[in-house]
Amino acid sequence: MSRTFWNSLPSTSARRRRLHRNLQLESVEARNLMAVLTVDTVVDVVDAEDGATSLREAVIAANAVPVGEDARIVFDASIDGRTIYLSEGELFVQRSVVIDGLSVERGISIDASHSDADPNVAQGDGSRIFLIDDGSAAFRSDVQLLGLTLRGGDSADSGGAIRTAERLTLIQSTLENNHSMATGGAISADCDVACEALVVLDHVEIANNSAHEAGGVFVAGTLSAREVNVHDNVATVGAGGLQATRGAASIQLRDSFIENNHGGSTGGVLATAIGGTATVSVLTSKFTGNVGSNTGGVMAFGAASDVTIDASQFVGNTSTGGGGAIFSNTTGGEAKVVISQSTFADNHGGSGGALFVRGTTSSSDVTISSSTFTANQSLRGGGSIAANTGSGKVRVEHSTIVDSQGSQGGGIWLATEALKMSNSIVAGNTATTGPDLWKGPHAADIQYSLIGNRKDTGLAAAPVDSPSSSGNIVGSAAVPIDPRLGALADNGGPTLTRVPLANSPVVNAGAMSLNDLPRSDQRRFPYVRVSGGRLDMGAIEVQATPAGSSAAAASSVSLKISEVNYNPGAPSPAEVDAGFAADDFEFIELTNISSEAIDLSQVAFVKVPVPVGGVIEDQGVDFEFADGVITELAPGATVLVVENMDAMQLRYGAGLPMAGEWSGQLSNDGELITVASLAPEYEVIAQFRYEKTWFPPTDGGGKTLEVRILAATNLSVSSSWSESSDEGGSPGSVSSEALVYGDSNNDGRFTSADLVLSFGRGKYVVDPEQPDSPSATWIEGDWDMDGYFTSHDLVLAFQRSVYEDT
Secondary structure, three states: OOOOOOOOOOOHHHHHHOOOOOOEEEEOOOOOEEEEEEEOOOOOOOOOOOOOOOHHHHHHHHHOOOOOEEEEEEEOHHHOOOEEEOOOOOEEEOOOEEEEHHHOOOOEEEEOHHHOOOOOOOOOOOOOOEEEOOOOOOOOOEEEEEOEEEEOOEEOOOOOOEEEOOEEEEEEEEEEOOEEEEEOOOEEEOOOOOOOEEEEEEEEEEEOOEEEEOOOEEEOEEEEEEEEEEEOOEEEEOEOOEEEEEOOEEEEEEOOEEEOOEOOOEOOEEEEEOOOEEEEEEEOOEEEOOEEOOEOOEEEEEOEEEEEEEOOEEEOOEEOOOOOOEEEEEOOOOEEEEEEOOEEEOOEEOOOOOEEEEOOOOOOOEEEEOOEEEOOEEOOEOOOEEEEEEEEEEEEEOOEEEOOEOOEOOOEEEEEEEEEEEOOEEEOOEOOEOOOEEOOOOEEEEEOOEEOOOOOOOOOOEOOOOOOOOOOEEOOOOOOOOOOEOOOEOOOOOOOEOOEOOOOOOOOOOOOOOOOOOOEOOOOOOOEOEEOOEEOOOOOOOOOOOOOOOOEEOOOOOEEEEEEEOEOOOOOHHHHHOOOOHHHHOEEEEEEOOOOOEEOOOEEEOOEEEEEOOEEEEEOOEEEHHHOOOOEEOOOOEEEEEOOHHHHHHHHOOOOOEEEEOEOOOOOOOOEEEEEEOOOOOEEEEEEEOOOOOOHHHEOOOOOEEEOOOOOOOOOOHHHEEEOOOOOOOOOOOOOOOOOOOOOOOOOOEEHHHHHHHHHOOOEOOOOOOOOOOOOOOOOOOOOOOOOEOHHHHHHHHHHOOEEOO
């Protein structure tokens, strides 16, 4: 999906260069020994005399690796892309291990159908693929599966493909056509009642699996998923797609597609907590065509429920009971739902065509902002939204709720004590009672909103040319008001939206006095919330034609990271007295190395999800230059993004070119830093991972990391950097060395002596993607700092330097 940056996986060339060999010991950063076992046959056999290593033999050997050593299973290039058919039943993993299908170019498939007497019928008479259990209730092993396709599992109990009692991570893998007679058609993760299971999925497809409960994945604890495609899974009860349960059940989903799943309770995603809080978080994901009895898309059920939906889309989901797209329900506690910058279209539900929220406490709040609800349908109340939150509150802000249908409350149905609506559109909906809004006898605070038909709302009519004292435009049954919106379409941003037409009454009808206006409309940046001088009602702002700018768009060629202070030296006594700590002096410097000005308004530092220790960790910092005080960078100029602007001014003096303060904090141990272009498409401009071991004085010793060559293309190697000559570095001024491209002997000139030196080292390669391509240093010809000596280095040297023919 659009805003996705993922560079933690090994590159193709890196995978190719791994050596294929049988069991040996390697040294790793944590100073553990690693047992590496190489599978070189697809035959499922245990035979010590055949001279080959099967996957089953490798798993058995990995289980026997001594405590304190790591275990990794890789695959020989001779079986690249082939299928291992299991004929001897499941593979039993009893310790932490990495099974690495990414060690070969096309991955590895594992098929359990040869262990099934009748593989054409899913009836539990076959075998799953992996059983993962170290036998210890006090310790949880970490198992990682990379680059694998798992299919053909048919288990009589839980886990069609995988059953695990340990922490499980899957990366770049596919689980398809598996079946369980119990829980988890693809994966079932459970352990004793005292523990919470954890499953992490990244770049994983879960397809065409089935189970009695949870057709795709079942986790008794927490499921964290990123860039997953979960489709066409089926369950008799529970979720068709993904399900988490336990005392506190949690599902975290981002950048994913959940499509055409069928379940007993919900088609898509279900979190059900026994005595605790059921939590579901969905970011930039799409739910389409899912079917369930309680909801088609997302269901959270527990003593309390907490649902957050951001920048996501729900289209064509169906239920016969609760909300067509989302159902948040409790057994007597608080139900919290927060929806922002999302679209709900053509969903069908029993109560709430798109959303049904049921809670009983005063803190059972529903907040909907910058979102579109259109063409949803309910059998009962709430064509789009139904909320029964007792003494809780419902807030609708900057949203569009149109063209939906229900028996009562065609747009919104409320059984709650308080409704607060601002800058929104509720129009064109149909119902016998309250065609646009039904709120019963409860209070409502509605401001600067368009209500198409006031019937059963208690509001007085207020025509377009004479809004009410609260700024509302209100139609009647006899004269309903049409907001005049375009059709649902891709108008930019991560979701489909409906843009007001040129003669729409909602254009410039919003209130400028509203507090806490969002910076962008539903479509996110660069679609600003206020354009043309005044706010529009609804989720979308009609954008004024921007004035032309002579500044060029930023690119990976023009905008470079030039200095980083990730672990500053200790503060002085004066700085301590001023209330500052060492971390307050963190900064990152960018430099424009081009000959023209750069427009920074579309540039941002962004956090990147990276798998660390079996969980996904966001690394880096967040900052959008459009929110800062510097949005254009002159040729040769620098700009700083910092932890604390006041601290920086105290230490370095006034006049620093600071754009603003970031959100987050740099890790002292090293992490991934990412600069990206946000529009028209999200694209990485600069990205590198620093390590504290490169230059010890930069790790709390007072020095900073300064780039040696501004045009270097690979900043994730220490040779691209040096420690600053001055304490505290030189923020705001470029101090990179004026090295000459091609100058291998560092004499300040590019001559034939440099070419003789570099070619003499024997590291020149035509194609660095080939297996065992040697890496190179600056002396060995790597002048563009990408790790290799290639023709690109020669072109760079002759273009950027003056060749002196001696």
